[in-house]
Amino acid sequence: xxxxxxxxxxxxxxxxxxxxxxxxxxxxxxxxxxxxxxxxxxxxxxxxxxxxxxxxxxxxxxxxxxxxxxxxxxxxxxxxxxxxxxxxxxxxxxxxxxxxxxxxxxxxxxxxxxxxxxxxxxxxxxxxxxxxxxxxxxxxxxxxxxxxxxxxxxxxxxxxxxxxxxxxxxxxxxxxxxxxxxxxxxxxxxxxxxxxxxxxxxxxxx
Numbered sequence: 342x343x344x345x346x347x348x349x350x351x352x353x354x355x356x357x358x359x360x361x362x363x364x365x366x367x368x369x370x371x372x373x374x375x376x377x378x379x380x381x382x383x384x385x386x387x388x389x390x391x392x393x394x395x396x397x398x399x400x401x402x403x404x405x406x407x408x409x410x411x412x413x414x415x416x417x418x419x420x421x422x423x424x425x426x427x428x429x430x431x432x433x434x435x436x437x438x439x440x441x442x443x444x445x446x447x448x449x450x451x452x453x454x455x456x457x458x459x460x461x462x463x464x465x466x467x468x469x470x471x472x473x474x475x476x477x478x479x480x481x482x483x484x485x486x487x488x489x490x491x492x493x494x495x496x497x498x499x500x501x502x503x504x505x506x507x508x509x510x511x512x513x514x515x516x517x518x519x520x521x522x523x524x525x526x527x528x529x530x531x532x533x534x535x536x537x538x539x540x541x542x543x544x545x546x547x
Contacts, residue, residue: 352390354380356404359397363449368398368456392463398453399466405450406473409439413480425488426541432480433506433537437514441529444518451515478503485544495546502544509540 358379362371373394377387391397413435420428440447459467481503488494494502513536517529524532 348390352400353404355382355387355390356397356401360401360446360449363401363452364445368449368452393461395457395461396463396466398456399462399470402450402453402457403466403469403473405439405446407469409436410473410476410480414476417480425484425491425493426545429481429484429488430537430541432484433510433540436510437533437537440514440518441533447515447518477507481506488544492546494544506540506544510536 355376359371359376362375362379366375371394373387374384376397377384380387391400413432416431416435417428420431457470459470462470478500482499485494485499485502489496489499513533517524517532521529
């Protein structure tokens with residue numbers, strides 16, 4: 342194992358420990374000392390890999406969302422011959438499944454995202470965050486552009502459609518996870534399916 346592999350392995354160990362502690366105790370209640378102790382490391386060793394707890398938030402968020410985006414990219418490569426509406430629907434299903442399959446993880450990642458101050462992050466981490474966010478929007482933008490060319494979606498600013506679609510879809514997912522009410526799991530899945538169809542219908546040409 343070379344130096345880079347050892348560093349990546351240690352970073353993943355620290356992130357795993359942080360994730361577990363965040364689940365157990367909540368973000369505000371976890372300190373660098375606690376993360377270090379969970380890994381059997383000294384506090385200073387953790388700071389050799391992460392400059393602050395905020396960088397741990399950012400890297401943990403990246404670790405999961407880069408995996409999600411790679412899954413969506415791989416699906417898109419295999420389905421570029423499929424009509425645009427089923428492709429977009431599949432992207433939305435993957436995004437929803439990612440959040441709904443592990444609701445505690447969703448809560449941790451949302452809190453990590455909400456706690457990040459981009460100005461306080463190392464440049465490399467900041468660029469990685471911007472890149473994964475840009476990738477999310479670019480994938481949707483490209484699908485909407487394709488849909489316009491195929492005269493499936495209404496003619497509009499593609500970024501506007503992307504922002505509307507993501508905000509509506511993620512808003513419903515977040516609400517279901519944080520305020521599930523009295524819906525059963527099956528009812529929540531049906532509710533999400535209806536949400537996707539309402540969004541897609543609203544994007545289509547009149």
